[in-house]
Structure formats: structure tokens, C-alpha cells
Amino acid sequence: MIANYGYKDGSGEYYISIDTDKCIDCAADRACLTACPKHMFEIITDDYDDEVAWVKKECTRALAYDCAGCKPAGGYTSLPCTTACTPGAIKHSW
Amino acid sequence: MITAGIDMGSRSVKVVLLEEIKVEGAKEPSFAVKKAHLMMPGDLDADQAAEAAFSAALAEAGVSRDQVKSIFATGAGRGQVGFANEGVTEMTAGARGAVFMYPQARTVVDVGAEEGRGIKTDPDGKAIDFAGNEKCAAGAGSFAEAMSRALQLSLKEFGEASLRSDKSIPMNAQCTVFAESEVVSLIHSSTPKEDIAKAVLDAVASRVCAMVRRVGIEGNVVLIGGMGHNPGFVQSLKSAMDVDQVLLPEMPEFVSAIGCALIAAERQH
Numbered sequence: 001m002i003a004n005y006g007y008k009d010g011s012g013e014y015y016i017s018i019d020t021d022k023c024i025d026c027a028a029d030r031a032c033l034t035a036c037p038k039h040m041f042e043i044i045t046d047d048y049d050d051e052v053a054w055v056k057k058e059c060t061r062a063l064a065y066d067c068a069g070c071k072p073a074g075g076y077t078s079l080p081c082t083t084a085c086t087p088g089a090i091k092h093s094w
Numbered sequence: 095m096i097t098a099g100i101d102m103g104s105r106s107v108k109v110v111l112l113e114e115i116k117v118e119g120a121k122e123p124s125f126a127v128k129k130a131h132l133m134m135p136g137d138l139d140a141d142q143a144a145e146a147a148f149s150a151a152l153a154e155a156g157v158s159r160d161q162v163k164s165i166f167a168t169g170a171g172r173g174q175v176g177f178a179n180e181g182v183t184e185m186t187a188g189a190r191g192a193v194f195m196y197p198q199a200r201t202v203v204d205v206g207a208e209e210g211r212g213i214k215t216d217p218d219g220k221a222i223d224f225a226g227n228e229k230c231a232a233g234a235g236s237f238a239e240a241m242s243r244a245l246q247l248s249l250k251e252f253g254e255a256s257l258r259s260d261k262s263i264p265m266n267a268q269c270t271v272f273a274e275s276e277v278v279s280l281i282h283s284s285t286p287k288e289d290i291a292k293a294v295l296d297a298v299a300s301r302v303c304a305m306v307r308r309v310g311i312e313g314n315v316v317l318i319g320g321m322g323h324n325p326g327f328v329q330s331l332k333s334a335m336d337v338d339q340v341l342l343p344e345m346p347e348f349v350s351a352i353g354c355a356l357i358a359a360e361r362q363h
Contacts, residue, residue, distance in 0.1 A: 001220075001222050001224070002224075004224060047182045047186035047221075
């Protein structure tokens with residue numbers, strides 16, 4: 001399943017997509033949990049009894065602001081979360 | 095066996111009692127909706143609202159609480175249904191319910207009071223892709239409701255009025271608050287109410303459509319959620335998605351509760 005967490009507003013479209021099929025048997029030892037400076041990811045058991053990462057509910061309404069620090073303007077050349085997720089399950093829409 | 099699905103929406107509580115019927119010779123059990131009950135809570139006590147809606151549904155169906163084998167909850171307030179055995183997300187419940195109603199459905203559009211979402215489903219009703227808008231209500235029913243109030247029309251009149259318009263007036267504001275001032279400007283420029291109604295519903299449809307396009311429009315599209323009762327929105331959605339047909343269940347607001355009760359029944363086996 002591809003789970004899109006986030007929103008679209010007047011300033012743009014801000015979604016973090018998690019491909020749960022790649023996330024279930026994480027080959028990166030759940031590195032996303034520690035890679036995100038804002039600790040936005042969390043492991044949950046989804047409705048199909050799979051242990052997968054998701055974006056914490058309280059973060060999904062402020063992605064544009066919370067993720068801004070990890071974008072090129074914040075001095076990063078690549079996003080810590082997508083870099084840490086070696087199976088390539090995490091993607092940003094912007 | 096009877097199971098219950100409770101959809102704790104942001105505006106209303108939907109309860110469905112589902113009965114499993116064993117047909118002689120059939121491999122799979124059949125299910126029938128025994129009772130569907132909707133309640134608009136009078137206050138903000140969600141716990142009491144769920145309890146009251148569930149009790150009312152049981153009383154109307156003539157079913158005792160002991161006869162209900164499992165209760166599953168879904169919706170924004172599912173965590174507040176203290177007596178539920180389990181909770182499932184709106185995506186899981188919506189996809190399962192939509193495929194139960196229309197086995198050929200593969201794209202589910204769920205537009206309720208405060209949230210809209212697009213869900214892609216497999217033939218078993220398992221959600222395989224979803225996108226919602228967790229911040230903004232401009233792609234949901236409450237936006238249409240606020241605009242109908244600005245036009246001094248009931249929601250029913252609002253939906254019907256939009257069908258009488260063939261004009262396309264773009265609404266630029268993304269936000270409900272700013273959109274209302276845009277509607278007021280249109281009123282002051284003597285734009286007919288039906289054209290404004292269509293402009294509003296086109297705007298909601300285009301926002302919903304943008305979410306659905308994130309998951310991709312595939313196969314038959316089914317619309318669930320309370321906005322399914324708005325014929326103007328259904329028409330606008332069809333145009334925005336550029337599809338010939340949008341499947342519309344008879345009780346679109348109950349589909350997630352049905353899905354929830356179905357999952358409860360399936361997990362009993």
C-alpha cells in the first residue's frame with residue numbers, strides 16, 4: 001500500500017508517501033525513526049496487521065514547515081529520511 | 095451472527111448492524127444490513143454520542159447487545175468509542191464497504207463533512223493506495239455547507255441550484271474563509287445563485303480530484319460519504335475526474351460503517 005500523509009493548500013502539495021510493501025521487512029533497521037530531526041515517524045501495526053512506519057498524526061498538518069529545515073535551503077543536499085530509508089519506501093512530493 | 099460498525103464522523107455518528115446469512119451450498123457467507131442508524135450529536139460528548147447511537151440502532155432493530163458478536167469503529171473519532179472491540183482507519187473501512195456495495199469498484203472517493211480522500215482498492219476491498227487532505231476542509235462537505243449558508247440556501251437547494259447552471263466560474267481561494275469572501279463578491283456582482291453554487295461545488299470537486307489523482311483513477315469510481323447526497327457535487331466530480339460514471343450507493347454516508355461491520359465479521363472467522 002502507498003500511504004500518502006499530508007495535505008494540499010494554497011501554497012502547494014505536501015505529502016510524504018510511504019510504500020508499506022517496502023517498509024514491512026525494513027532492511028534499514030527502521031533508520032527513519034532516528035534520521036528525522038523532528039521525530040515525525042513512528043512504527044504502528046496497521047489495519048492489515050503489518051508493522052509499518054507512518055507519519056505521526058500531529059505532524060501531518062504542518063509538513064511544509066516541519067520538513068523545511070531538511071530541504072536544500074536548510075543546508076541539506078538530500079533528505080535525511082529518504083537517505084536513511086535504503087529500501088526507498090519514503091518519498092516527498094515537494 | 096450480527097456485527098456492528100460505528101463510523102464516528104466529525105459531524106455525525108453512523109451505526110450499521112450487519113447480519114451474516116449462511117446460504118445452503120454457498121462457499122462464502124452473505125451479509126445483509128439489518129439496521130442503519132444515523133445520529134447528529136447535540137453536544138460535543140463523543141463517548142455519549144456513540145453509546146446513544148448504538149443503543150438506538152439496537153432498539154430499532156430489536157437486537158440485544160449480547161447478540162452483537164463484535165463491534166468495530168472507524169472515523170475521525172473512532173478512539174472515543176470505548177466499547178468497540180477494535181478500530182480501523184477510514185481508508186480500510188471505506189475500501190471494504192465500497193467493494194461490498196460495488197464489487198467492480200477500484201477507486202473510492204470518500205467525501206465527508208471535514209475530510210475528503212481518494213482510495214485505490216484491490217478486488218478484495220483492501221486499500222492499496224490512499225491520499226487525503228489532513229489540513230484543509232475546502233475539499234469537504236463543511237465547505238459546501240458554509241457556502242450554502244452564505245447564499246442563504248439549504249444544502250438540498252444548493253445542490254439542485256448548481257445543476258441549473260452551465261457556467262464555469264473559477265474560484266481562486268483555496269481556503270474556506272477566503273472563498274466565502276469570494277462568494278460574497280460574486281453575490282455583490284449580481285452573479286446568479288446557481289452559477290455561484292456550481293462554482294463552489296466545482297472548486298470542492300477539483301480539490302477532491304487532485305487527491306484522487308495522487309492515487310490514480312483506475313477502474314470504476316465509487317463515491318461514498320455524505321457529499322454523495324449532493325447531486326451538484328456528483329456532477330462536478332464527474333466532470334473534474336473526466337469519467338463517464340461515478341457509482342453512487344443508496345446510502346453513501348453508511349458505506350464506511352458497513353465496511354467496518356464487515357471487517358468485524360470477517361475477523362470472527
